[in-house]
Amino acid sequence: MAGRLAIVAGGGPMPRRLAETALGAGRDVFILNLDGITDPATAQGLPSATVGIGQLGRAIDILHRENITEVCMLGPVKRPSFSAMGLDARALSVLPRLLRTGKGDDALLKLVLGELEREGFRVVGAHELQAGLLAPSGRLGRHAPDGDAERDIRLGVKVAHALGALDVGQAVVVQQEQVIGVEGIEGTDRLLERCAELRLAGRGGVLVKLKKPQQERRADLPTIGTHTVARAVAAGLAGIAIEAEQTLLVDRAATIAACDESGLFLVGIAPDP
Amino acid sequence: MAGRLAIVAGGGPMPRRLAETALGAGRDVFILNLDGITDPATAQGLPSATVGIGQLGRAIDILHRENITEVCMLGPVKRPSFSAMGLDARALSVLPRLLRTGKGDDALLKLVLGELEREGFRVVGAHELQAGLLAPSGRLGRHAPDGDAERDIRLGVKVAHALGALDVGQAVVVQQEQVIGVEGIEGTDRLLERCAELRLAGRGGVLVKLKKPQQERRADLPTIGTHTVARAVAAGLAGIAIEAEQTLLVDRAATIAACDESGLFLVGIAPDP
Numbered sequence: 001m002a003g004r005l006a007i008v009a010g011g012g013p014m015p016r017r018l019a020e021t022a023l024g025a026g027r028d029v030f031i032l033n034l035d036g037i038t039d040p041a042t043a044q045g046l047p048s049a050t051v052g053i054g055q056l057g058r059a060i061d062i063l064h065r066e067n068i069t070e071v072c073m074l075g076p077v078k079r080p081s082f083s084a085m086g087l088d089a090r091a092l093s094v095l096p097r098l099l100r101t102g103k104g105d106d107a108l109l110k111l112v113l114g115e116l117e118r119e120g121f122r123v124v125g126a127h128e129l130q131a132g133l134l135a136p137s138g139r140l141g142r143h144a145p146d147g148d149a150e151r152d153i154r155l156g157v158k159v160a161h162a163l164g165a166l167d168v169g170q171a172v173v174v175q176q177e178q179v180i181g182v183e184g185i186e187g188t189d190r191l192l193e194r195c196a197e198l199r200l201a202g203r204g205g206v207l208v209k210l211k212k213p214q215q216e217r218r219a220d221l222p223t224i225g226t227h228t229v230a231r232a233v234a235a236g237l238a239g240i241a242i243e244a245e246q247t248l249l250v251d252r253a254a255t256i257a258a259c260d261e262s263g264l265f266l267v268g269i270a271p272d273p
Numbered sequence: 274m275a276g277r278l279a280i281v282a283g284g285g286p287m288p289r290r291l292a293e294t295a296l297g298a299g300r301d302v303f304i305l306n307l308d309g310i311t312d313p314a315t316a317q318g319l320p321s322a323t324v325g326i327g328q329l330g331r332a333i334d335i336l337h338r339e340n341i342t343e344v345c346m347l348g349p350v351k352r353p354s355f356s357a358m359g360l361d362a363r364a365l366s367v368l369p370r371l372l373r374t375g376k377g378d379d380a381l382l383k384l385v386l387g388e389l390e391r392e393g394f395r396v397v398g399a400h401e402l403q404a405g406l407l408a409p410s411g412r413l414g415r416h417a418p419d420g421d422a423e424r425d426i427r428l429g430v431k432v433a434h435a436l437g438a439l440d441v442g443q444a445v446v447v448q449q450e451q452v453i454g455v456e457g458i459e460g461t462d463r464l465l466e467r468c469a470e471l472r473l474a475g476r477g478g479v480l481v482k483l484k485k486p487q488q489e490r491r492a493d494l495p496t497i498g499t500h501t502v503a504r505a506v507a508a509g510l511a512g513i514a515i516e517a518e519q520t521l522l523v524d525r526a527a528t529i530a531a532c533d534e535s536g537l538f539l540v541g542i543a544p545d546p
Binding site for chain 1: 286315353354355356357377398408431432435436438439440442446452453454455456457458459467471473474475540
């Protein structure tokens with residue numbers, strides 16, 4: 001038996017879905033809400049507790065008290081500045097290490113996961129709990145990229161890798177071999193909204209979204225869903241390229257159907273690092 | 274004698290200022306307006322002609338007819354997609370080379386300058402015509418970066434170099450050692466406007482703006498001025514770091530005064546490549 005599972009819930013509907021999948025598989029599920037971040041519907045009808053984003057020590061105490069054996073983190077976490085996080089003693093204790101490793105999202109997540117493992121919890125990725133969550137390789141819908149789009153994808157891969165290696169962002173929009181926009185902390189949705197205004201006349205661009213090369217795979221994997229497709233359509237894109245086996249494809253059938261209907265291609269690629 | 278000077282005028286007030294400086298130095302000045310891009314006030318009272326942004330052949334014919342010996346390009350050019358540029362035969366003739374070198378701004382500028390030189394024109398940077406236009410090294414106003422800001426600057430330099438090497442953008446905003454935003458084709462002003470919404474609580478960030486490592490120095494050097502400072506203030510930044518001897522500091526006295534009044538530092542740095 002895998003024991004009791006805690007889902008540390010970021011924003012959006014994904015943590016709730018994962019909880020339901022795990023419950024359906026007979027798992028005993030506990031929700032750890034992040035104050036001001038988790039959707040209130042996530043823990044409905046399930047055992048849960050709530051911690052502030054800086055309360056690492058309190059979170060660990062709760063997980064022990066609840067006899068948790070496995071922990072899964074899922075859902076976007078828009079984190080505030082460190083000064084606004086209300087760091088508790090345990091969180092403060094990892095800060096010096098954080099100062100050495102850099103303060104990007106990936107560096108921070110690795111430290112938090114390391115602390116959880118040090119406490120004896122097994123940390124698992126959402127894709128280990130829910131089959132079919134990772135995007136497969138190849139063409140995923142009816143439409144395929146043409147030669148022009150392939151060129152845009154190649155440039156997008158180069159830029160996304162360079163940015164990811166610096167722990168900046170995962171996504172880039174390329175149109176007609178020009179980099180239109182690059183993701184910082186604003187997230188992919190806002191990047192796409194901006195690119196709708198910045199789009200060039202003529203042939204539409206592509207969204208390329210990749211895992212950061214050095215990224216911890218058990219948290220914050222690149223994610224796309226129907227909301228991504230809707231914004232890609234509004235930005236006039238020709239299609240979307242995501243990293244195969246490294247991207248969470250939420251609501252796969254609906255996401256692929258949305259691409260098919262809008263004429264967008266959706267491909268899982270395996271970029272050379 | 275340096276002969277007759279043509280200023281190929283991008284947007285904003287800088288081309289007019291440069292024209293006045295050159296006139297003041299006794300130069301014979303001709304303005305080549307770019308249709309839809311050049312401020313109409315630029316050529317007022319000066320000999321001029323107007324070409325579309327894709328009319329390279331026509332531009333060269335005009336420059337020959339006007340007995341131009343030196344050409345200087347200055348001011349932002351928001352270029353449309355290639356299909357919307359209305360490329361003439363000469364412009365089309367360089368396209369195959371462009372397809373090989375990439376379509377970023379720097380690649381495009383290098384090709385255009387190369388064509389002008391092939392025609393016998395001497396291409397000069399604005400800083401060669403106007404003394405004091407390049408930012409010097411070191412602290413430029415009353416305020417200086419502290420240790421925290423120095424750390425943000427170091428991270429910004431890394432990211433700006435990686436982006437610049439891929440011909441993406443010149444500017445990045447870093448706050449509390451997190452990359453808040455990265456410049457694509459939207460330009461530094463819009464990057465700063467976005468960062469005003471994305472800013473974290475607590476200590477303010479820095480704008481780092483550098484020449485792309487491989488960049489042609491005679492066109493599109495990084496530029497800042499009072500408009501940059503105003504947006505940096507609105508974004509809550511602690512200061513601005515620009516590349517010394519590689520950045521056009523427009524209206525130096527007013528820009529430094531604006532930083533001083535707002536409590537922002539302004540430093541010219543010499544980043545290691």
